[in-house]
Amino acid sequence: MGKESILVRGNRTLSGEVKISGAKNSALKLMAASILGQGESIIQNVPDISDIAIMSDVLRRLGATVTRTDHSLTIDTQELDSYSTPYELVSRMRASISVLGPLIGRFGQAKVAMPGGCQIGARKIDMHLVGLEALGVSFDVDHGTLIATTPEGLKGSQVMLEFPSVGATENMLMAAVVAEGTTVIDNAAREPEIVDLCNMLCEMGAKIDGGGSVSIEIEGVPLEDLHPCTHTTIGDRIEAGTFLAGGALTGGPVTVQGIDPDYLRMAIMKLKAMGCDIACGDDYVTVTRSRPLMPADIQTLPHPGFPTDLQAQFMLLATLAEGTSVITENVFENRFMFASELMRMGADIAIEDHHAIVHGGQTLQGAPVSSTDLRAGAALVLAGIVAEGYTTIYDVEHIDRGYEDYVGKLRSLGADVSRAESNVRA
Numbered sequence: 001m002g003k004e005s006i007l008v009r010g011n012r013t014l015s016g017e018v019k020i021s022g023a024k025n026s027a028l029k030l031m032a033a034s035i036l037g038q039g040e041s042i043i044q045n046v047p048d049i050s051d052i053a054i055m056s057d058v059l060r061r062l063g064a065t066v067t068r069t070d071h072s073l074t075i076d077t078q079e080l081d082s083y084s085t086p087y088e089l090v091s092r093m094r095a096s097i098s099v100l101g102p103l104i105g106r107f108g109q110a111k112v113a114m115p116g117g118c119q120i121g122a123r124k125i126d127m128h129l130v131g132l133e134a135l136g137v138s139f140d141v142d143h144g145t146l147i148a149t150t151p152e153g154l155k156g157s158q159v160m161l162e163f164p165s166v167g168a169t170e171n172m173l174m175a176a177v178v179a180e181g182t183t184v185i186d187n188a189a190r191e192p193e194i195v196d197l198c199n200m201l202c203e204m205g206a207k208i209d210g211g212g213s214v215s216i217e218i219e220g221v222p223l224e225d226l227h228p229c230t231h232t233t234i235g236d237r238i239e240a241g242t243f244l245a246g247g248a249l250t251g252g253p254v255t256v257q258g259i260d261p262d263y264l265r266m267a268i269m270k271l272k273a274m275g276c277d278i279a280c281g282d283d284y285v286t287v288t289r290s291r292p293l294m295p296a297d298i299q300t301l302p303h304p305g306f307p308t309d310l311q312a313q314f315m316l317l318a319t320l321a322e323g324t325s326v327i328t329e330n331v332f333e334n335r336f337m338f339a340s341e342l343m344r345m346g347a348d349i350a351i352e353d354h355h356a357i358v359h360g361g362q363t364l365q366g367a368p369v370s371s372t373d374l375r376a377g378a379a380l381v382l383a384g385i386v387a388e389g390y391t392t393i394y395d396v397e398h399i400d401r402g403y404e405d406y407v408g409k410l411r412s413l414g415a416d417v418s419r420a421e422s423n424v425r426a
């Protein structure tokens with residue numbers, strides 16, 4: 001079977017209500033955390049996307065059984081007997097590195113191939129290593145595989161992260177919960193997905209205080225005190241933000257259902273600044289726009305700042321706004337590859353270092369484009385929806401990594417999009 005592409009007919013308006021799936025970036029880590037439960041955990045509201053299938057394979061390779069029923073995963077880690085994750089899996093998904101902390105927690109050792117992942121910058125793991133070393137972990141690298149050992153066991157420690165890295169905070173959390181004594185992670189990541197992970201770990205018997213704040217305190221407990229649990233994944237704020245951008249782009253109204261609006265405060269602030277009207281309830285957000293789009297300056301930052309995973313979607317909005325916007329990417333290097341694809345559709349964007357200067361007011365024209373990463377792919381489909389004529393998006397396997405039934409959900413909002421087999425590029 002050849003690769004698939006997405007074909008979009010332009011000049012459409014999105015309107016209606018869309019159910020948001022569980023957060024990819026939460027579910028992946030909750031699955032890793034189940035290693036510490038040593039029994040049958042159930043994780044609910046798990047999106048049906050390819051990254052989750054890869055993490056299921058990672059866990060199976062370690063000896064777990066993983067079964068999916070609709071949007072629930074049952075993960076039995078009782079018989080887990082390996083602490084080694086091979087390159088063939090880690091190279092398919094960088095987030096496989098999040099088994100490092102729980103494997104160290106469970107076995108006192110781990111072997112994890114060095115990660116690959118999205119082509120967005122260097123994406124090092126030095127902070128993961130520095131943080132875990134402070135807990136007593138020794139690292140060695142052998143032919144591309146990271147070998148972790150704990151010669152004197154895991155010991156609680158006070159660690160200041162150089163940058164509030166999401167992945168480093170998570171790996172530290174999942175080792176520190178079973179370290180001897182108290183660990184404090186300062187300058188910790190504050191993303192909602194961190195809070196979700198802390199909640200699940202606490203449901204398993206861990207003692208964690210301050211999840212979601214800059215300083216997290218963990219009182220280690222013996223591994224035997226941790227047990228499996230049933231946990232429901234929070235809604236995906238990036239999927240929600242993507243559909244809200246779609247509504248803002250075409251006027252809406254678009255309602256995203258199944259998401260805590262608090263997770264999207266900065267994105268909502270920018271949508272309002274760009275001329276949109278927003279209505280929120282406990283678990284939904286509605287966007288409507290009846291005025292022309294206005295430019296906005298946006299800089300990506302760790303949560304609660306503007307999320308880097310919504311940068312491409314908002315660059316698209318800036319392209320259609322009347323005036324000039326400056327978008328600054330502070331989280332990842334090399335995350336403007338989307339701009340060159342959008343320029344092929346008629347956008348006027350100048351890249352200067354980590355700033356994109358977007359001269360708005362452009363009319364986009366349909367074109368063959370390539371999905372350079374997950375979020376860029378999703379934004380290109382939205383670009384096709386407002387463009388004149390037809391757009392074909394290639395390399396859509398990136399989109400399948402993180403968006404459950406993206407085409408189906410967009411069609412339910414009125415888009416003219418379909419998937420097609422594409423052996424040959426236009």
Ligand code: UD1
Nearest residue numbers: 025095122123124125126127128165166167168309331332
């Ligand atoms: C997670 C999310 C990703 C999101 C990102 C930032 C998952 C699976 N992915 O990625 O979608 O865009 O958070 O919100 O949850 N860094 C280092 N050394 C390290 C760790 C990170 O230099 O040891 C750098 C990275 O290269 C990057 C920045 O820090 O430039 C942020 O990385 P981090 O917060 O760790 O993101 P991820 O956990 O990889």
